[in-house]
Amino acid sequence: MCGSGDQMTSNLEQLLSVFWLRPETAVWRYLDIEAMKLFEFEGRSLDFGCGDGIFSFIRAGGRFTAEFDAFQKTESLDRFYQNVDVYDAYDDSYDPLVASAPAYQINVGFDHKANLLRKATALNFYKETVEGDGNAPLPFEDNSFGSIFSNIVYWLDNPAEVISELRRVLVPGGKICLMLPNDTLPEYSFYNSLYVETKDERWKWLELLDRGRLSDNIKQSKSDEDWREIFARAGLSVSHHSQHLPKTIIQTWDIGFRPMFPALMKMVDGVDREKMPGVKAEWVNALKMFATPLAAMGAINDERSAFHCYILSK
Numbered sequence: 001m002c003g004s005g006d007q008m009t010s011n012l013e014q015l016l017s018v019f020w021l022r023p024e025t026a027v028w029r030y031l032d033i034e035a036m037k038l039f040e041f042e043g044r045s046l047d048f049g050c051g052d053g054i055f056s057f058i059r060a061g062g063r064f065t066a067e068f069d070a071f072q073k074t075e076s077l078d079r080f081y082q083n084v085d086v087y088d089a090y091d092d093s094y095d096p097l098v099a100s101a102p103a104y105q106i107n108v109g110f111d112h113k114a115n116l117l118r119k120a121t122a123l124n125f126y127k128e129t130v131e132g133d134g135n136a137p138l139p140f141e142d143n144s145f146g147s148i149f150s151n152i153v154y155w156l157d158n159p160a161e162v163i164s165e166l167r168r169v170l171v172p173g174g175k176i177c178l179m180l181p182n183d184t185l186p187e188y189s190f191y192n193s194l195y196v197e198t199k200d201e202r203w204k205w206l207e208l209l210d211r212g213r214l215s216d217n218i219k220q221s222k223s224d225e226d227w228r229e230i231f232a233r234a235g236l237s238v239s240h241h242s243q244h245l246p247k248t249i250i251q252t253w254d255i256g257f258r259p260m261f262p263a264l265m266k267m268v269d270g271v272d273r274e275k276m277p278g279v280k281a282e283w284v285n286a287l288k289m290f291a292t293p294l295a296a297m298g299a300i301n302d303e304r305s306a307f308h309c310y311i312l313s314k
């Protein structure tokens, strides 16, 4: 599915096209796909915290036309720096411009944001979407999924409880793939290391860069040992563990094009519709010159890399 060299290149190219105004997101997501290449959905499948579904759709081999991007429907860009989720927006004009469908479908996409689930539904990739709170008991029967993917457990209040819930809904012999932050992640955050840790007021402006991310999720960063203790207590065994997203990638991502994003969106809105395909093609080609070697650097990992990828069995 994502094994061959061509497929890897086209995953990166596809992500750069879809996230062209946030290339740091494209590189991160590319490295996520690489990290989870041993995981395959089997039996009834659950994408827990699927968001707009774009990540899992691309990972499954789905492709969008060049005109599509992840920013098609956004809202409240003027409140970007007050930590508003600008992607939490939808109307009937949303059209994901699918060029080719993925190799498979996922049974259930679960998320707490109705607008994101509407975007996910438009992909025709999830057989069903379910709106619910991942912090609450899950609205699924015991032993009802053969495989589960989630990259949101660390956004939730109590990861250990969520992991127990995921185990409850998994069939015996089923697999869960989780992306979880390592305890090195806070060290790599500019906001955390230069401002939170030092209390040096000169760096207070980095709050604008963090946009609440540290308080939201970096607090859940843990060592491999600590995550394994949580899995063992939940009754899950580790079938596979790898680490990805080294410091260079995290620090590139920490800034990326983020500071200029609302202004870039306005600028793009002002581009003549006829000139747009040429402008975007030139932009994406230029991005490739930087993103390709950076993504290759992201392949070099050790125990200091910022994320764990686990495949767990029940």
Ligand SMILES: C[S@@+](CC[C@H](N)C(=O)[O-])C[C@H]1O[C@@H](n2cnc3c(N)ncnc32)[C@H](O)[C@@H]1O
Pocket: 048, 049, 050, 051, 052, 053, 054, 055, 056, 110, 111, 112, 113, 116, 132, 133, 134, 135, 151, 152, 155, 156
């Ligand atoms: C970083 S995004 C990941 C989305 C998607 N899996 C992806 O890879 O693009 C985190 C997702 O978690 C969802 N989320 C956050 N808190 C949640 C909660 N309490 N219950 C359900 N979903 C939640 C958000 O709405 C968002 O879609």
